[in-house]
Amino acid sequence: MxxxxxxxxxxxxxxxxxxxxxxxxxxxxxxxxxxxxxxxxxxxxxxxxxxxxxxxxxxxxxxxxxxxxxxxxxxxxxxxxxxxxxxxxxxxxxxxxxxxxxxxxxxxxxxxxxxxxxxxxxxxxxxxxxxxxxxxxxxxxxxxxxxxxxxxxxxxxxxxxxxxxxxxxxxxxxxxxxxxxxxxxxxxxxxxxxxxxxxxxxxxxxxxxxxxxxxxxxxxxxxxxxxxxxxxxxxxxxxDEGGAGSLPDGESYYRACLRWETSTDLDPDRIYRLGLSEVARIQDEIRELISRVGFEGDLQAFFDFTREDRSFYYPQTTQGRQAYLDDLHQVIDRVQQRLPDLFHVLPLDPLQVRAVEPHREQTAGMAFYHGPASDGSRPGTFYINLYDLEQLPTFTMEALAFHEAVPGHHMQFAIANRLTTLPTFRRYANYNAYVEGWGLYAELVTHEIGLYADDYGEYGRLTQELKRACRLVVDTGLHARGWTREQGIDYLYANLPASRPQCVTEVDRYLVMPGQATTYTLGLLEILKLREQACAVLGDRFDQRGFHDAVLGFGPLPLDVLAEQIEDWIQRQV
Incomplete structure (x- = not known):
């Protein structure tokens, strides 16, 4: 043969x-x-x-x-x-x-x-x-x-x-x-x-x-x-409580969950300490922003201000929900015009935005994405949950759109959908640290090219990054450190500008998805590390669009395999 x-x-x-x-x-x-x-x-x-x-x-x-x-x-x-x-x-x-x-x-x-x-x-x-x-x-x-x-x-x-x-x-x-x-x-x-x-x-x-x-x-x-x-x-x-630690052989189960979700061998204690460090770093960046916008007060006072000031929220009415959708479409249209600044290869599959269906509004996430059909018969879909507009302040709209739609998950899955030279199982693989790390990276890179409309949009981005860092702390707290549900809720409420109901929804999600919440920050940090390596080696020859095409062009990968592929890509550019 x-x-x-x-x-x-x-x-x-x-x-x-x-x-x-x-x-x-x-x-x-x-x-x-x-x-x-x-x-x-x-x-x-x-x-x-x-x-x-x-x-x-x-x-x-x-x-x-x-x-x-x-x-x-x-x-x-x-x-x-x-x-x-x-x-x-x-x-x-x-x-x-x-x-x-x-x-x-x-x-x-x-x-x-x-x-x-x-x-x-x-x-x-x-x-x-x-x-x-x-x-x-x-x-x-x-x-x-x-x-x-x-x-x-x-x-x-x-x-x-x-x-x-x-x-x-x-x-x-x-x-x-x-x-x-x-x-x-x-x-x-x-x-x-x-x-x-x-x-x-x-x-x-x-x-x-x-x-x-x-x-x-x-x-x-x-x-x-x-x-x-x-x-x-x-x-x-x-x-009365949950967490992997309460399950039979829960410690080994949680470590397995972390390995499956992150495609790393990081142990819970290291992830917990990384989370504390990232929370402190991002909160310092928010303090700098507070000074920039001229707010007189500390971090907690600013959190309370953005929780409570009605100018940051759409009215809880049919008209308010439609206005949110209309403004969300405008944000997506704006970023789509700038995609050529970030990529050489653009998605072929269309994108639609839909409100979460009424029957699952109360327990579904605030925003999520479903990829396009392999035959092009169904577009990629960005779902936004309009059940409680108190959980969708105006300052988070841009970051949500950039994460779930473009240049985030839609870019990611629509590109993979057309990688016909790869075996089909690779085009539709789902490695969470890669998927969610890219979504969080999309929130950051859009800031780097000036796509947030104002300082409050940038504040929204930082709050989203802060939420993902808090997840490292709370996920490991709930599943490896014996935290109660209320401890998790209290930690989020103290460290985020989120409403208490939103903190409850977050913690309840972590409880039934051990390890998943850690994938965002861990994936982001790996992609940033690889970009820094590429910049250090290539210098003036570094092409950010080429780097982004490379990250997406191999299809979804475990983080260790992604690192190998990007390191090989860097050498081919030398």
Whole structure:
């Protein structure tokens, strides 16, 4: 067999393995714009999770049949990354009973309506029938989730009481919505899609709408009701506090989470101390800004001023929410005009901005991003949560847009979406320290080219960077140092200009995502270190646009592999 044939074989293996991976999850297929298994939901059972682990083991065994020494350098890198991904999937599986199967942010109850509304394409009668099949499948899926939660309870893992209560509230909110068949969000979504679909005859629409109402009444509402009732039974035995340290073998689990999330071997104590140092540094920068704007008072007084002064907040009205969206669009339009100053390669996929859907407003994050479909059928989407405009002061708008949209996550994922020379598994990998580090870097580099409108926009950027530094402290505090929920909330409130409800939402997020909150600052610091190395070596030949293209042009990478690739890129510029 020739070297070319061997390379072709391993490339074919990567593509087939990726297709098997996403094919295991019907909802992920929809995320990629694929139409296979469009009448199914994911398997949420423990057996389903075990089946995916077995698939991963088969892939790992198959990978070992390729002679590593006979591969090209590029193929070896792909080989190493695929092996690393498989090993992490299997390690996560071994820790599965320490991971909550359902929480206030993630899980079927929160994600199902958004998935149907945003991901299920409906262009003809078959798509409509598949939509209805997915509605009917919800009842079984919700029972699978309840069973998975029950198994974890048997292993001593139960979500804290205050988070279970949030899940019950979310389920009841959806149930109330479903009892309004003419106005419920899913009925409305189906009606709009069926009406707009050219492949659905007008004569079939009334019957399809009747089937939709029946499915919502007979399958979706009962599924939510049973899930809420089951979660209610957990309240009596639920702990008052959370954190990985309270779980069985929690210390090793948290260290594993940090390794998965950050792609580093940093221990909790070092991350905690780094956080304290970064908090102090950024607060000193804010003190300099306070002096610059002529405010008379200390840091805490300025925090109180920006919390309380109504000029920094949009009114809690329909008009206020629309005004926020309109101004957000203007910020994005402004930065898009400056992208050629930062990149040679620009994204091809369009970007849309959407408000978070009402059913998940109260527990969803303030802002987040979903990447474009691989076939270009769906744009990248920047979600903004307009539920409580008290948590969206005007001075944070620019930093949020730069992080989630451009030049942040949309730039990142839209570029990766078109890296067709890479194996598909690499284009859609999700290494959190790389992803979130770039988002935070995007907030900084836009400051460096003067994109913030005024000192208060710069203050917003600094508060966002400060929040990410506080996360190093609070995440390790909650999961490795025995902090209570209230200790975490108090630390954030004392060190940030955030409202107390926002601090509560932040801490509750950290509790169910051990280690994730540390990725932002750690990723940013690595990218800055690599940029400093490039500047030191290249001097006047350093091209910032070329550096940015290089960071994004390899696709998502673990931080250690990113460092290797950028160091190689630097040498090629010499």
């Amino acid at each position: 020739s070297d070319g044939q061997k390379r072709l074989d391993i490339e074919l293996f990567f593509e087939e393995a990726f297709n098997e991976r996403i094919g295991y999850f019907p909802q992920k297929l929809a995320l990629f714009g694929r139409s296979e298994r469009q009448d199914e939901l994911d398997d949420y059972s423990d057996a389903g999770e075990a089946g995916y682990a077995n698939l991963t083991r088969r892939h790992l065994q198959a990978l070992q049949t390729f002679a590593y020494d006979e591969l090209s350098l590029a193929q070896r890198m792909n080989h190493d990354l695929f092996r690393r991904d498989c090993e992490e999937i299997l390690e996560r599986f071994e820790h599965r009973f320490q991971r909550y199967a359902l929480d206030q942010k993630f899980g079927l109850h929160a994600e199902f309506p958004a998935f149907m509304i945003n991901m299920h394409r409906l262009e003809d009668e078959r798509d409509a029938a598949n939509y209805l099949a997915r509605l009917r499948a919800f009842a079984e899926a919700s029972d699978q989730v309840a069973q998975s939660v029950s198994v974890r309870r048997d292993h001593g893992v139960v979500l804290p009481r205050f988070l279970l209560e949030q899940i019950i509230e979310d389920c009841n909110r959806v149930i109330t919505d479903l009892h309004q068949p003419e106005r419920s969000m899913l009925a409305d979504d189906f009606r709009r899609k069926v009406t707009a679909a050219s492949g659905v005859p007008e004569s079939a629409r009334d019957e399809l709408l009747d089937e939709c109402h029946r499915a919502l009444h007979e399958y979706v509402a009962p599924g939510y009701r049973r899930l809420a009732e089951f979660v209610q039974t957990l309240l009596a035995e639920a702990p």
